[in-house]
Amino acid sequence: MLARLARWLRVLGWDTRLDPDLDDVTLVALASAEGRILLTRDRHLLRDLRPAPAVEIRDDRPLEQLRHVVTVLRLPAPRGLFTRCTVCNTALSDPLDPQQRGVLLPPDVAGLPGPARRCPGCQRLYWHGSHARRMRAAIEQALPGWLPGEGTCPD
Numbered sequence: 001m002l003a004r005l006a007r008w009l010r011v012l013g014w015d016t017r018l019d020p021d022l023d024d025v026t027l028v029a030l031a032s033a034e035g036r037i038l039l040t041r042d043r044h045l046l047r048d049l050r051p052a053p054a055v056e057i058r059d060d061r062p063l064e065q066l067r068h069v070v071t072v073l074r075l076p077a078p079r080g081l082f083t084r085c086t087v088c089n090t091a092l093s094d095p096l097d098p099q100q101r102g103v104l105l106p107p108d109v110a111g112l113p114g115p116a117r118r119c120p121g122c123q124r125l126y127w128h129g130s131h132a133r134r135m136r137a138a139i140e141q142a143l144p145g146w147l148p149g150e151g152t153c154p155d
């Protein structure tokens with residue numbers, strides 16, 4: 001239910017585990033064992049299992065969910081965006097060197113300014129394209145004044 005929220009949290013660099021196949025008891029135990037804050041829309045899980053810490057997510061809109069989580073947990077703004085894989089949650093590589101960029105990136109984006117990174121987990125490539133600017137703008141609209149200056153997207 002919260003896959004898009006998880007993706008936004010990963011864009012912000014937060015280690016965000018998502019496993020929709022886990023049953024509620026296992027999910028609560030895993031969150032506790034790993035020292036995670038459980039984010040859920042499941043009121044029955046909150047009422048019956050009483051996980052701590054936990055945040056109930058009520059809104060259907062992912063960016064409103066994100067704003068709620070940032071506000072409730074008083075999360076600090078990230079130093080930079082796009083440091084975790086949005087798919088598998090792995091921390092991205094350091095920026096690729098020019099030779100790696102030329103080999104790994106599609107030819108039409110290899111010349112774009114800004115760093116490019118690779119996910120060591122799933123091998124996806126990330127670069128600062130129009131999607132990154134749109135995502136940053138969406139975050140700034142949901143959380144006005146929260147993000148640091150433009151030079152941090154991505155670092």
